Amino acid sequence: MREGWEERPLSEVCQFDPPKAEVRGILGETDLVSFVPMAELGILERQTRSNEARPLRDVYKGYTYFADGDVLLAKITPCFENGKLGIARGLRNCAGFGSSEFMVLRPGPDITAEYLFYFLSRDEFREAGMPVMTGAVGHKRVPKEWVQSTSIPLPPLAEQERVVAILDEAFDAIAAATANAEKNVDNARELFEQGLRIGFTSLTDSEQLTLQEVATTFARGKSKHRPRNDPSLYGGPYPFIQTGNVREAERYIVSCDQSYNEKGLSQSRLWPTGTVCITIAANIAETAILGIDACFPDSVIGIIVDPGRTTSEYVEYVLRFFRERIRAMGKGSAQDNINLGTFETTKLPFPSLEEQEKLVKRLDLLAAFSKELEKGFDAKLMALAELKQSLLARAFSGALTVGHGDDAPHTPSLRAEGEATQGRRTGGGSLRRSAPRDDGGKGAPRDDGGKGASRDGAGEGTPPENQPPIPTIPAAAKRSAGTQGPRTDG
Known part of the structure; x- marks a missing residue:
């Protein structure tokens, strides 16, 4: 492990499932809060989608509470295995409620929400959690105690921000390349379908x-x-x-x-x-x-x-x-x-047997060509997914930021942006955010509002309008990850 890094269990750096009573002192029964069902929690999508708002009184009982900046982790099968995970952002009145199958992790003062999100995004984390899941078939859940005891490599906050900045840049490019490869897979399938349509619509006199x-x-x-x-x-x-x-x-x-x-x-x-x-x-x-x-x-x-x-x-x-x-x-x-x-x-x-045979031969050749194209793009998608996991492995071993010290360019403080952009609510005031303490984390409010907001546009996976069809992985990410990135020649 890198000098200056330490291993700490998640229970020491996060508060788990913060009490919903904290919202009672801020909001009234009829105030609206965001509602996030399991279906709206994305698969390894950094920001949760919140398209619905409900009165506090309608969701206070029976649902899981969370606030802006909290990390949501699906704990039930198959959602845990599939990687349903995200950071709560832009919640109505800074508060949200959702599925009882969410596990909520509130980052303490020593960790950013983005760094925690990337740690939980690793295949290694989910693969280690699957064997310890408990419960009946179809209703197995990863135990909170196991997640709490999981150790996370923890560098100083400035180093966390550099890790997140590099991953953001690389993952944005990978997302664009993935979207392009997926489109190419669809195009390969459509190539055959178009040949099928042309072949049979021409048989009008048959x-x-x-x-x-x-x-x-x-x-x-x-x-x-x-x-x-x-x-x-x-x-x-x-x-x-x-x-x-x-x-x-x-x-x-x-x-x-x-x-x-x-x-x-x-x-x-x-x-x-x-x-x-x-x-x-x-x-x-x-x-x-x-x-x-x-x-x-x-x-x-x-x-x-x-x-x-x-x-x-x-x-x-x-x-x-x-x-x-x-x-x-x-x-x-x-x-x-x-x-x-x-x-x-x-x-x-x-048509005649001779015409049928000719059409079948043409379609067979087109089907084989289309299938080869599809396999090639599927292989590219697999390589991109493996690249993401390779970058994550290097990030949490400390290797990703070697050569990216304090004097290296990096994004503005995520925590500072969080203070400027998160935590507002109508009518003034904000939710109190409790962080883990040496006494068991019973409720000391965080100085920064606990928001840890991401840099502008980070994690959206949307390329600029003039982005080439398959972008290369950013140079900084290539150097840090020790990879040449996916080929871009189709």
Whole structure:
């Protein structure tokens, strides 16, 4: 650890779950306060979103209290694991209430809210907390005692501000690069969809036929036994797929996680490799082609094509093109669904076999190209996420600010900005902010209002209007992190 840094448990530098009684002496029953449900707490978003205000009397009981500058940490699964976390800012009357599943950490005089936020943002913190979560399945929570006992490397305040400034600059650039890569992933997918549209809208002169007219078999799957999850049906050599397998397949279904035994097969049907599957319930109009012989239930229609009229690949593509039209036919019931009757009068384009083969080849090439692009951008997204964690690891080891001493340029004091911009409320006065003390943290008010406001625009992740599509990581962050940053050549 760097000279001048120390390890301290969070319980010594933060007050946990400050008492809501402190707001009673400031606000009246009808005064408005911000309300932040769990859905509004972002995933690793520094500033919490607060779009709703409620009278104090409506939220005082049953909800968690917090004030401007407090750090909110989701403690329940899966929100904790997903990184739901943020700093309360801009609250109505400087006070807020929210989900009972929030754990509130109020920074003391020795730590800034931003430095604490970045510490809690680390994958390492969440990964260490997951094994100690307690409670019933689906309702597990990370214990407050574990968070309180977690040690944080703590440099002087000026050093914390330098760490935050470097991370802010780097993370802003990473956010812009991430947004660009995500857009490129969407563009790669749209490239194929556009090719699909062009391919099938050009078939205006083709013969229009129903699926029954181009198939030797067109029927729903079979699973007669009730209950369908009877264990006596499973554990044999016959693959059993369901709607989820069709949705998740990359065109061909080549494996599954369930199988029928002889008893299971006797109440179902084994469909041959090459069967086109289309879902008619739960996940409407999803399609795939069997790459193995398999059984499926009546929530899936099977199409065994007539090889003299069409191919499995062409039928899967044409169904994919008409997916939204087919889904629209299933609207109007309590649960969207379609059935065999949906296709009785639905005409689809079927040109000559030669034209079908040419179109399938073009779409196959476009699909492969689109998929390669998508994989490349997905890899870039993964590299950017790893870069963030690498920067955080270096930040809390002390390595990030080596060479960024007191004489190095850095942002203005976060604490000073906090005093200037936070803590105001209508009618004068502000909430008292208690900080941990040697006597157990029972309520000494903080001199600075405890706001620790961020520098202007920090953490928003929004690039300037003239920002290039994929910006490089700032030079200061590169030097400190020892990385070349993501490539920007697409």
